[in-house]
Amino acid sequence: MAEKTLNEISREVRLLYQKGTDALLRENIDYAIDLLNQVLQKEPGLIDARKALRSAQHKKSGGGRGLLKKVWSSASASPQIAKAQIALHRNPAEALHIAEQVLNNDATNSAAHRIIVEAANALQMPRTALMSLEQLILNSPKDKDLAIQYAYALAEVGETGRAEHVLVEISRFMPNDPDIAQALKNVSARKTLDEGGYDALSSGEGSYRDILRNESEAVSLEQEQRVQKSEDVADRLIREYEARLKTEPGNLRLLRSLGELYTQKKQFDRALEYYGKIKASEAGSGDPSLDAAIAETTVRRYEHEIEKLDPTDPEYSAKVDAINAEKMNFQITECRKRVERFPTDLSIRFEMGVLYFQAGKISEAIQEFQKAQANPHRRIVAMNYLAQCFAKRKMYDLAARTLQNAIKEKTVFDDEKKDLIYNLGSVLENMGKKEEAVEQFKLIYETDIGYRDVAAKVDAYYEGRA
Numbered sequence: 001m002a003e004k005t006l007n008e009i010s011r012e013v014r015l016l017y018q019k020g021t022d023a024l025l026r027e028n029i030d031y032a033i034d035l036l037n038q039v040l041q042k043e044p045g046l047i048d049a050r051k052a053l054r055s056a057q058h059k060k061s062g063g064g065r066g067l068l069k070k071v072w073s074s075a076s077a078s079p080q081i082a083k084a085q086i087a088l089h090r091n092p093a094e095a096l097h098i099a100e101q102v103l104n105n106d107a108t109n110s111a112a113h114r115i116i117v118e119a120a121n122a123l124q125m126p127r128t129a130l131m132s133l134e135q136l137i138l139n140s141p142k143d144k145d146l147a148i149q150y151a152y153a154l155a156e157v158g159e160t161g162r163a164e165h166v167l168v169e170i171s172r173f174m175p176n177d178p179d180i181a182q183a184l185k186n187v188s189a190r191k192t193l194d195e196g197g198y199d200a201l202s203s204g205e206g207s208y209r210d211i212l213r214n215e216s217e218a219v220s221l222e223q224e225q226r227v228q229k230s231e232d233v234a235d236r237l238i239r240e241y242e243a244r245l246k247t248e249p250g251n252l253r254l255l256r257s258l259g260e261l262y263t264q265k266k267q268f269d270r271a272l273e274y275y276g277k278i279k280a281s282e283a284g285s286g287d288p289s290l291d292a293a294i295a296e297t298t299v300r301r302y303e304h305e306i307e308k309l310d311p312t313d314p315e316y317s318a319k320v321d322a323i324n325a326e327k328m329n330f331q332i333t334e335c336r337k338r339v340e341r342f343p344t345d346l347s348i349r350f351e352m353g354v355l356y357f358q359a360g361k362i363s364e365a366i367q368e369f370q371k372a373q374a375n376p377h378r379r380i381v382a383m384n385y386l387a388q389c390f391a392k393r394k395m396y397d398l399a400a401r402t403l404q405n406a407i408k409e410k411t412v413f414d415d416e417k418k419d420l421i422y423n424l425g426s427v428l429e430n431m432g433k434k435e436e437a438v439e440q441f442k443l444i445y446e447t448d449i450g451y452r453d454v455a456a457k458v459d460a461y462y463e464g465r466a
Contacts, residue, residue: 003045003125013042017049024056032056047127057107081111092119110139126156141377148183155187163187164289172351234261268301302327328359346375362389380406399427418444
């Protein structure tokens with residue numbers, strides 16, 4: 001089922017769509033939802049109608065919804081979710097329609113959006129799937145698998161730049177994750193192909209091998225895509241790519257691949273040399289994924305220096321501390337440059353705050369986290385860090401209030417919320433409020449006895465009472 005534009009639908013449906021958008025502009029939300037649902041029943045692939053419907057759904061279920069109302073809405077949607085899941089494999093179009101009915105009353109419902117993603121993929125409606133993936137990312141900004149799926153969906157519709165940005169953002173939480181690194185590599189390769197004019201790939205008229213010059217080059221590229229390459233393959237690829245660079249000095253993809261290969265072989269200076277050549281080019285100067293690769297390679301070089309040290313050396317600890325201090329100084333300096341270059345990018349502000357926090361520069365960290373709170377994708381985690389900063393300065397009342405506000409905003413009881421509750425319990429302990437503290441630990445104990453040391457804390461409390 002192909003997605004359509006307004007020019008590809010009948011006049012009757014177009015007029016119905018116009019009435020729906022007019023009702024939305026007049027803030028007649030229920031009427032707009034009804035009309036737009038009728039449009040999508042007639043033309044499920046009309047992406048403009050689905051965007052307008054999503055806007056109406058958010059206006060209806062957004063702004064001022066309390067936790068009780070949200071819980072009630074989720075409970076009432078459960079039968080529809082179950083019905084949609086049953087229909088998903090038998091009739092994805094029906095599952096899509098049922099999930100939309102859930103969103104009519106709960107625009108951020110994750111279960112409904114997941115069904116829409118699956119149904120839309122089955123119906124070959126990539127932009128419909130992408131809209132729901134965007135909401136799922138808002139609901140769970142630290143979900144690695146979801147971020148990778150979202151990035152691939154963006155790349156599928158040609159938005160490889162945004163796809164790279166998504167992966168760079170999630171990599172800041174998980175800097176050494178191999179799945180994210182591989183996804184970023186795949187998306188960057190896709191971007192290079194797109195920029196190289198390989199339209200046949202996106203249109204489905206050609207294959208990856210079709211665009212290569214010969215079969216041996218196809219084999220080389222497939223081997224390059226492996227996360228861990230054997231030494232002989234890596235060495236062969238390096239020889240081959242460096243030979244090709246003599247005749248293709250401006251091939252940025254070759255330079256990128258050589259940087260990755262030399263990083264794998266722990267020849268970090270050579271890797272940075274090739275990354276630097278890309279950076280010096282016009283095409284590479286504004287590439288955030290390249291900046292991330294350079295920073296990661298530099299950090300790995302510091303870590304490799306530590307690995308080479310002799311643990312039996314009497315000065316081992318002092319040398320490790322010196323290298324770690326130099327590494328932290330590099331990370332802070334590099335991030336500060338990006339803050340100066342992009343002062344309104346709150347994601348970089350958050351990263352800056354984390355680095356300051358790790359370096360023990362609490363006052364500077366507080367300033368960055370206070371700004372990062374304005375980023376809806378980082379708000380909760382920024383508040384969590386901010387509270388920890390207050391606690392380190394023994395401002396326990398400010399820490400407690402910040403955590404309580406974050407907990408109110410965090411409706412899903414996931415690991416992030418457990419972390420907030422645990423930190424609040426720890427702050428209350430430091431304030432001498434042991435009864436209030438243990439109540440927080442008990443909230444976690446009831447659902448996850450294995451979380452950190454809550455079992456020991458709660459058991460000790462009851463043993464003390466006995």
